[in-house]
Amino acid sequence: MDDSVNNNDTPSASFCVNSSQMERSKEELELRELVVPDVRDLPDTPPSAVESNFVCYFAPDFMKPGHDQYVYRHANGLCVIGLASAHVALKEKGVTAVDFNVGKSNRSEIKVTGKRKRNAQHFEANTALCKVCTNDVPYIVRCCVKGSLLEVNNRLIEQPGLLNSSADREGYIAIIMPRPTDWLKDKNSLLSLEDYKKLRDIC
Amino acid sequence: MSTEVSQVNGDAEAHFAAASEVTEEVTNKDAQVITEAIPSLPSHVVKDLLSIGICVRCILRLFGVRGCTYSCFSPLPLDLHLSIKESKGSHDCTVGNCSKASENLNSAHVFEESEVKSVCCSICLGVLQFAYCNEKEMLVRKDSATEFAVSIAELVKQEGHQIDSFSLEVSVPPIILANERAICLYMKTKYGSEPWFREMFLAEHISVKDALKLSIIDSLEALLAIKYGGSSFRIRLTYTHAKTSLKLQNFLEKDQGCKRRKTGSEDSLDALGSDFSEQSAHEVDAVFRRSLDGLPDHLFCQHFKLPPERVNQPCHLAFLCNRASVYIGGRYLKYSRNVSQSRWIIDDERMGQASVEEIIGSNMLPILRGDNYKFHAAGREDIDVRMLGSGRPFLVEVQNARDFPSSVAVKQMEQKINNLEDRLVAVKNLKVVGNQGWALMREGEAEKQKQYAALVWISHPLEEEDVKTISSFKDMCILQRTPIRVLHRRSPLEREKIIHWMKVERITGSSQYFLLYLCTQAGTYIKEFVHGDFGRTHPSIGSILGCRAEILQLDVTDVKMDCFLTE
Numbered sequence: 001m002d003d004s005v006n007n008n009d010t011p012s013a014s015f016c017v018n019s020s021q022m023e024r025s026k027e028e029l030e031l032r033e034l035v036v037p038d039v040r041d042l043p044d045t046p047p048s049a050v051e052s053n054f055v056c057y058f059a060p061d062f063m064k065p066g067h068d069q070y071v072y073r074h075a076n077g078l079c080v081i082g083l084a085s086a087h088v089a090l091k092e093k094g095v096t097a098v099d100f101n102v103g104k105s106n107r108s109e110i111k112v113t114g115k116r117k118r119n120a121q122h123f124e125a126n127t128a129l130c131k132v133c134t135n136d137v138p139y140i141v142r143c144c145v146k147g148s149l150l151e152v153n154n155r156l157i158e159q160p161g162l163l164n165s166s167a168d169r170e171g172y173i174a175i176i177m178p179r180p181t182d183w184l185k186d187k188n189s190l191l192s193l194e195d196y197k198k199l200r201d202i203c
Numbered sequence: 204m205s206t207e208v209s210q211v212n213g214d215a216e217a218h219f220a221a222a223s224e225v226t227e228e229v230t231n232k233d234a235q236v237i238t239e240a241i242p243s244l245p246s247h248v249v250k251d252l253l254s255i256g257i258c259v260r261c262i263l264r265l266f267g268v269r270g271c272t273y274s275c276f277s278p279l280p281l282d283l284h285l286s287i288k289e290s291k292g293s294h295d296c297t298v299g300n301c302s303k304a305s306e307n308l309n310s311a312h313v314f315e316e317s318e319v320k321s322v323c324c325s326i327c328l329g330v331l332q333f334a335y336c337n338e339k340e341m342l343v344r345k346d347s348a349t350e351f352a353v354s355i356a357e358l359v360k361q362e363g364h365q366i367d368s369f370s371l372e373v374s375v376p377p378i379i380l381a382n383e384r385a386i387c388l389y390m391k392t393k394y395g396s397e398p399w400f401r402e403m404f405l406a407e408h409i410s411v412k413d414a415l416k417l418s419i420i421d422s423l424e425a426l427l428a429i430k431y432g433g434s435s436f437r438i439r440l441t442y443t444h445a446k447t448s449l450k451l452q453n454f455l456e457k458d459q460g461c462k463r464r465k466t467g468s469e470d471s472l473d474a475l476g477s478d479f480s481e482q483s484a485h486e487v488d489a490v491f492r493r494s495l496d497g498l499p500d501h502l503f504c505q506h507f508k509l510p511p512e513r514v515n516q517p518c519h520l521a522f523l524c525n526r527a528s529v530y531i532g533g534r535y536l537k538y539s540r541n542v543s544q545s546r547w548i549i550d551d552e553r554m555g556q557a558s559v560e561e562i563i564g565s566n567m568l569p570i571l572r573g574d575n576y577k578f579h580a581a582g583r584e585d586i587d588v589r590m591l592g593s594g595r596p597f598l599v600e601v602q603n604a605r606d607f608p609s610s611v612a613v614k615q616m617e618q619k620i621n622n623l624e625d626r627l628v629a630v631k632n633l634k635v636v637g638n639q640g641w642a643l644m645r646e647g648e649a650e651k652q653k654q655y656a657a658l659v660w661i662s663h664p665l666e667e668e669d670v671k672t673i674s675s676f677k678d679m680c681i682l683q684r685t686p687i688r689v690l691h692r693r694s695p696l697e698r699e700k701i702i703h704w705m706k707v708e709r710i711t712g713s714s715q716y717f718l719l720y721l722c723t724q725a726g727t728y729i730k731e732f733v734h735g736d737f738g739r740t741h742p743s744i745g746s747i748l749g750c751r752a753e754i755l756q757l758d759v760t761d762v763k764m765d766c767f768l769t770e
Contacts, residue, residue, distance in 0.1 A: 031591055034538075035656045035758055039712035046660050046753050049734040053688060076691040080737065112695050151684075151695060155738060162738070169751075170738035175687065 050169070058084055058196035059144045059189070063126060068200070069144050070168065071190060077180065079145055081129065082172040083163060086200045089132045089139040093164040096135065098156040102128040107174070108154040117177065120148035125186060129174050130156075132163065145186045147178030245399050248390070255510045257386065258324035260331040260418070264408045265386065325510060326382040327411045329517030330375055330442055331418070336519045343520075352422030359427060359438060359524050363572070365607045366526070368433040371420060373412045373440045376518060377492045378447040381503075382511045383411075388500060389509040415440075436526050442518040451491045525574075525603040530640045531567060531613065532767045533633035534594030535559055535580075540756075542627050543586040545578065555586050562628045564599055566620050570612050572605035581644045581766070582653075582725065584759050592654070592760040594631050596767045598640050608635045632767050643766040648725065652703060654761035655729050657719045659744060662751040664714040669748050670707045673719070678703055684739040686731045700727040719744070720760075730754050 050056070054072040062069050066088035072080040083090055100108035105121075107129055112120045123143045129152065132139045143149070152174045156162060162171040178186065191199065244266055252262050323329035333345035345351040359369075394400050409417070420431050423438075495503075537544075537559055546561055547554040564576035580597040584590050606612065617633045636643070661669075679702045685693050701724040708718040723729065728740065733754035735743035745752035 027592070031656075031760060034589070034591055035760070036718065037658055037710065037716075037756070039710060039716075042710075042713060042716055042755075046755055048751070048753055049730075049736075074687055076688065078687055078691055080687065114694050115692060117695070150690065153738075170735070172737045175690070177691065 054080070056193045057187070057190035058193070060084075060086075060191060060196065060199055062142060062144060064140075067139065067141075068196075069141065071144050073183075077177065077183070078150070079147070079176045079178060079183075080172050081141075081144055081174045081176055083132070083141065083167045084196070085167065086202070087139075087167070089134045089137075090163065090167055092134070094134045095132055095160050095163040097133040098160045098163070099131045099133070100129070100152055100154070100157070102131055102140070107149065107152045108157065110149060110152070112148075112150055117148060117150060120150055120177070122146075122148055123176070132160075141173050143174075143176055144190075145176055145178045146182045147176040149174060150177050151175040243403070245397070245403075248394060251393075252386075256323075256325040256513050258327060258329075258332045260414055261324055261326045261411070264331075264411070264414055265390070266403055267408045323514050323517045325513055326386055327379055328376070328382075328442075328444055328447075328514055330379070330411055331414055332517075334517040335442065336517060338521065342517070348418035349422050352419040352426060355419065355438065355440075355522070356423060356426035358522050362524055362605065364436060364524070364526055364605050366427075366429055366436045367607075368430050369423070369427065369436045369438055370432065370434050371416055371423070371438050371440070373415050373442070375411055375442045376444040376448060377489075377495065378444060378451060379411055380492065380495055381451075381507055384495075384503065385507045385509050385511045388504065392509070434527060437524065439521075439523040441521040441523070443521070444514075444516075444518045446516065447514065448491075526605070529571065529573075529601045529604045529608045530598055530636045530638070531601065531608065531616070531633060532596070532598045532636040532640045532643070533617075534631045534767050535563060535590065535597050536592075536594045536629045536631070537584070537590040537627070538629070539627040540587045540589060544580060544583045547586070557627055559597075559628050562623070563597070563620060563630060566623075567599055567601060567616050570606070570616050570619070571601050571608055573601040574603040576601050579641075579644065581648050581764055582762065585730075585757075587757075589758045590762075591656075591758050593762065593768070594629075595759070595762045596644055596764055598636070598644055610635075632769055634767075640766075644764075646766075648764070651725050652722055652763045653725060653727075653759060654722045654763070655720070656758045656760050657721070657729060657733060657754050658716065658756040659719045659733055660716050660753045660755060661744070661748055662715070665707075665709065665717055670709075672747065673705050673707050673744075676702065676705055679742070681727075681732060681743075682741055683728055683731060684736070686728050686736050687739070698726070700724050702727070702732070716755075729757055 050072060054074050057071040057073060059069045059071065061067060066086075068084035068087045070080075070082050070084045072082075074080075089095060100106055110119065110121060112118065123146065125143050125146050127143050129141045129143055129149075132141055153162075153172050156171065156173070165171070196202075244262075249262060252265070257265075323334060324332055329335060333348065333351040335343055337343050343354075345354065390400075424431055539556065541556045542562075543555045543558045544560065546558045559580075560578035564578050567573075568576050577600040578597065579600070580595055582595065584595070601608070613633050613635060617630055621629050681700050681702060682697055683700055684697050685695050703722040703724070705722075706720040708720065710716050710718060719733070721729070723732075728736075731740040731743070733744045733752050735741070735745045735752070738746075743752065
């Protein structure tokens with residue numbers, strides 16, 4: 001199986017290349033022509049997967065000053081919730097623990113199953129998702145949008161440091177599925193990336 | 204012959220002027236003619252049956268007559284008909300007898316014709332009298348089996364199929380079963396003790412369906428110039444009788460107390476009345492058949508009159524003919540990053556420029572002159588992912604093709620598709636496959652491996668060590684949570700997948716871009732394996748190289764499956 005990878009090299013021993021080998025080489029050449037890009041077409045820094053597939057919204061000072069959260073919404077309506085870069089909890093990159101045991105239940109214990117997303121809990125925008133501790137100071141993270149909670153990032157339990165290194169990707173908090181009508185309402189209270197940057201003076 | 208007809212007609216009309224019942228005199232004449240033609244039949248019984256409104260062919264059926272008699276009245280030479288020796292007791296239908304029978308029955312039939320103006324056979328409801336309501340709700344009566352066959356043949360020819368054989372399917376309303384049972388019980392009661400009864404009557408008699416088929420198959424063969432048999436082309440004659448089916452519905456409810464299989468609520472069904480559709484009649488018929496089988500004779504007699512009631516309206520006949528689906532298999536390549544595999548419409552707007560399904564299907568359909576096509580493929584790729592290399596196996600089902608799928612036609616299709624101006628899609632190894640095409644495609648679809656070429660960017664320059672690391676992995680296990688981009692319609696699961704091997708190819712002139720070739724287990728999400736999907740696919744290229752990784756382009760270079768590899 002691995003050898004097929006190197007079949008771009010010409011056969012070493014004999015010079016009698018039979019027709020099927022020639023056929024294959026011809027196919028490979030055609031394939032290469034299609035696959036190998038023109039360097040001049042490549043941008044220096046391509047858009048990230050998030051930039052290409054999500055619209056980024058922000059909720060500054062959500063229910064409390066300094067509690068900035070993001071809502072990345074995919075074209076299919078699903079929203080990834082997390083801490084925006086200017087969130088107070090992230091200020092000194094000192095996040096030490098994440099606890100999903102808030103409110104009435106432990107959010108990391110939900111088991112959503114099936115295409116219909118059975119057992120998903122319906123939460124309001126101000127429902128607590130988890131507690132993030134920075135130097136023993138707890139900060140509550142909330143849903144920001146009304147909808148069904150599909151998933152929480154339980155890797156944060158073992159690796160709270162993900163919030164310090166990449167809060168906007170591997171350190172996401174949860175995935176929520178809002179109903180279309182609910183989203184239209186909640187959307188109005190969120191800021192676009194541009195407006196958020198201006199507000200927080202980020203370039 | 205024609206003078207005889209008009210003379211006979213005149214007599215018949217005189218007798219029929221006022222009454223809707225068959226008169227004694229006419230019945231006597233008919234009976235005489237029939238028994239002269241087939242001497243073994245007891246004339247008093249024939250007379251009796253005629254008087255209660257049984258048609259000639261049903262009488263013949265009840266007496267166990269088989270073979271060519273049903274198709275008699277045809278002008279075609281008799282040596283086309285099989286000469287059939289009877290099994291138990293019924294008469295021998297040898298060629299000699301047949302011609303005499305044919306002549307005599309022809310004249311007998313003329314009497315019958317005027318009868319039917321007012322009444323249909325109490326058993327077959329006109330089916331074997333070639334009387335029916337057509338699609339346009341018009342009453343039609345054919346004078347002979349041949350004429351009926353001619354009208355069927357005309358309908359078939361109108362469709363313009365290129366065929367070499369045909370099969371015939373007939374379905375009749377099951378009230379006919381009840382009618383037949385009623386007549387048999389009636390005869391058993393009345394004539395059970397007579398000497399001929401045991402021999403002649405208890406013989407198995409052919410059904411209305413089979414009699415109808417026997418009467419027209421030979422003619423159809425001759426008219427269409429093809430052989431009867433095989434299953435590639437079907438002619439379907441569906442007889443229904445809404446009024447009696449409705450009555451049966453009610454009978455079922457009251458007596459059996461069984462739950463009616465719903466086609467609508469009880470109120471709406473009663474309100475339907477004359478709107479009782481043919482479709483729901485069909486469903487009711489099936490239920491009735493079952494109930495009837497389970498009903499013992501004494502209970503049967505309580506609900507069905509012996510002999511059965513007369514009906515004034517014949518059945519409704521629906522005619523259908525079509526060719527069984529033709530399957531064309533092959534492999535397709537997709538060169539565009541803006542073409543979806545199947546037709547994709549959201550809010551009345553098409554996603555992408557075109558679809559593989561439509562490009563292939565719409566170019567095949569007119570060549571075979573079919574009604575519809577259905578596209579099936581072994582797996583799929585995203586709209587922005589090209590399908591290169593050996594291509595992906597696919598199957599197109601063409602429904603009711605008018606033309607025969609010859610190898611010439613298939614070559615035509617391949618050329619047509621591959622020479623389209625915008626060259627979005629190409630096809631290879633096109634050929635007609637039987638029903639096993641399905642199994643071929645589904646077989647091992649989940650186990651097969653796929654090969655890809657991905658254009659990857661990383662957030663720091665590619666080191667030689669990175670190249671070595673990536674190439675060193677063999678059969679690496681990864682865990683993928685359902686990617687967010689499909690999470691709205693798939694179950695949230697964590698799936699274990701295998702990356703069999705990877706190879707890095709540097710791109711001259713770039714330090715952060717490279718080509719990643721990989722071979723993975725079927726069902727692996729490649730894009731998520733590269734960018735990590737918020738860390739939900741682990742490990743990923745990014746996590747392996749300790750940096751951010753993005754995927755710009757993806758191409759499928761090989762679908763490792765055995766099917767449709769050759770022409």
